[in-house]
Amino acid sequence: MKAVIQAGGKGTRLKGITGDTIPKPLAQINGKAILEFQILQLKEYGIEDIYVIVNHLGQKIVEYLGSGEKYGVHIHYIFEDAPLGSAGALYFIKDQVRDEDFILIFGDIIFDIDWNRMIDFHTKNHALATLFVHPNSHPGDSDLIITDEDQKVISIDSKNNKRNYWYSNKVNAGLYILSGSILNGMTCEQRLDLEQDLLLKLINHNENVYAYSSTEYVKDIGTVERFRSVEQDMINKIPWCRNLSNKQRCIFMDRDGTINEHCGLISKEEQICLMSGTAEAVRRINMSGYLAIIVTNQPVVARGLCSIEDVERFHKKIETLLGEAGAYVDDIIFCPHHPDKGYPEENPVYKMECDCRKPKTGMIAEMQKKYNIDLSQSYMIGDTTVDIMTGINAGLKTVLVETGECGKDGKYDVEPAGIAKNLLQAVSDIIG
Numbered sequence: 542m543k544a545v546i547q548a549g550g551k552g553t554r555l556k557g558i559t560g561d562t563i564p565k566p567l568a569q570i571n572g573k574a575i576l577e578f579q580i581l582q583l584k585e586y587g588i589e590d591i592y593v594i595v596n597h598l599g600q601k602i603v604e605y606l607g608s609g610e611k612y613g614v615h616i617h618y619i620f621e622d623a624p625l626g627s628a629g630a631l632y633f634i635k636d637q638v639r640d641e642d643f644i645l646i647f648g649d650i651i652f653d654i655d656w657n658r659m660i661d662f663h664t665k666n667h668a669l670a671t672l673f674v675h676p677n678s679h680p681g682d683s684d685l686i687i688t689d690e691d692q693k694v695i696s697i698d699s700k701n702n703k704r705n706y707w708y709s710n711k712v713n714a715g716l717y718i719l720s721g722s723i724l725n726g727m728t729c730e731q732r733l734d735l736e737q738d739l740l741l742k743l744i745n746h747n748e749n750v751y752a753y754s755s756t757e758y759v760k761d762i763g764t765v766e767r768f769r770s771v772e773q774d775m776i777n778k779i780p781w782c783r784n785l786s787n788k789q790r791c792i793f794m795d796r797d798g799t800i801n802e803h804c805g806l807i808s809k810e811e812q813i814c815l816m817s818g819t820a821e822a823v824r825r826i827n828m829s830g831y832l833a834i835i836v837t838n839q840p841v842v843a844r845g846l847c848s849i850e851d852v853e854r855f856h857k858k859i860e861t862l863l864g865e866a867g868a869y870v871d872d873i874i875f876c877p878h879h880p881d882k883g884y885p886e887e888n889p890v891y892k893m894e895c896d897c898r899k900p901k902t903g904m905i906a907e908m909q910k911k912y913n914i915d916l917s918q919s920y921m922i923g924d925t926t927v928d929i930m931t932g933i934n935a936g937l938k939t940v941l942v943e944t945g946e947c948g949k950d951g952k953y954d955v956e957p958a959g960i961a962k963n964l965l966q967a968v969s970d971i972i973g
Contacts, residue, residue, distance in 0.1 A: 543638060544588050548648035549596030549621050557765040564598040566648035567605055570772050578651055580612050586656040589614040594630045596621040628735040631724055638721030647715040651771050653780035654757040662753045663718040669743055673716035674752040676869035683712040686752045694750040697736055707857035710864045714759040756832055756871040756912060758783040779830045788915040792826050795923030796837035798945015799964055808846040813858050818965035820866030827868060829972040832912060835873040836904050842877035845886030849877060874904045900930035922967045926953040940967045
C-alpha cells in the first residue's frame, strides 16, 4: 500500500517553533522531525512507497529526507506551484494509485497506531474512504464525524458550525485510507478541499465512507501549546503505549454516583449533571496513558422509563460536557437489561438474564477484546458493592468512592482494595 503525506502547509501558528525558517513538518520533537516519525511508523507496518506533497520551503524537506534510503523507504516528491488545498495535489498521483487503496496523512500530526487494524476495518467494509476518528480534549474546535450504528459516516459537522446539541466526541484525526478510484473525477490541477469536495460528495451519495474509531495516539502539533504537550507525551512514551498492538491499562468507571450526580433511576437528560472534580479526574486519566471507559447498568430501558436512544443521548451529554472542560472518555458501554419482571411500563424485549449486567463481566470482556486491555493492570472505580464485585469478578483492582451510594447498597459482602473520597482522589491515588 502506498502512502501520501500532505506536507505543504505554512504552519503560521507554529512560528514560535519553526521561526518560519523551516517548514512545519520538519519541526523537531526530541531531536527528530515530525516527518521522520511518520515515515518510520509507516515503515514499521511495511508501507514503504511514500509520496510527499511539498510547497512552502519544500526544498528543505527534499534535502532533509532525500530519497528515503536512510529510512528504508522510497520517497517521491510532488511540488505544488501554488497551494491546492487539502486534496488538489492528489491529482498528480491518480495514475500511481488508480483503483488501489492508499493512505493519506497530514504532515502536522504525530501518531502511533496499529495500521493492520485500520486496514482490516477498511477492507471488511469495502470502503471507498475510511477516516480515523477518536475523542479529543478540544472537540469544540474540531470537525465532528457523525456515524450510524455500523460506523458508516452520514455527515461531517464542521468546527465552524455552531453546535446546539449533545454530541459524541468523535473527531476527524487526519489519517485516511482512500480508494484511488475516488480520484478518477479529477481532470486537471485545481484547488480542492478533501472534506468538502471529495468526502462529502461521497457521503451525500450514500457511498461507503466509514469511521474507524480508535483510542490510539493521534495528535496534531498545530500550535506551540499542542507541540509542547506532544513533546512531553513522547518523552513519557505515551504514543507507543497507546498503540493497540500493545496491552492497554484502563480505568473503568461507573456512571451514576461516580461520574454524575446520583439521583435514582435517570430517565431525563436534565438529570445528568457531572459531579465536581469529574472533568479534572478524567483529564488526568487522559494524560496518564490509561484508557478511561464508563461501564454502567441502565435498567431504565428494561423498565420502560426511556429508550436505548435516550440513554445514548444522555451519554452524548456527558461527552459534550467533558469535552467543554478539556477531557474525554475513550468509550461508554451500558447494559439495558433487568431480570425481574412485573413493572407496569416494562419493555419485555430487555427483561432477561444477560451476561453484561454488573456484577457479571460481559461489558468488561467486550472492552478488553476491543482495546487489548490487561485487566490485571487495570481498575474499577464505583460507588456500590455491585461495582466492587464486578471488578473482583473481572480480575481488576477496585476502588470504592464515597459519593453516590457510598457502598451502602449492601448487595454484596466485598471489600475494595482502596477507598477514596471521590473520583478525583481515586484517580490521583492510582496514577500518582
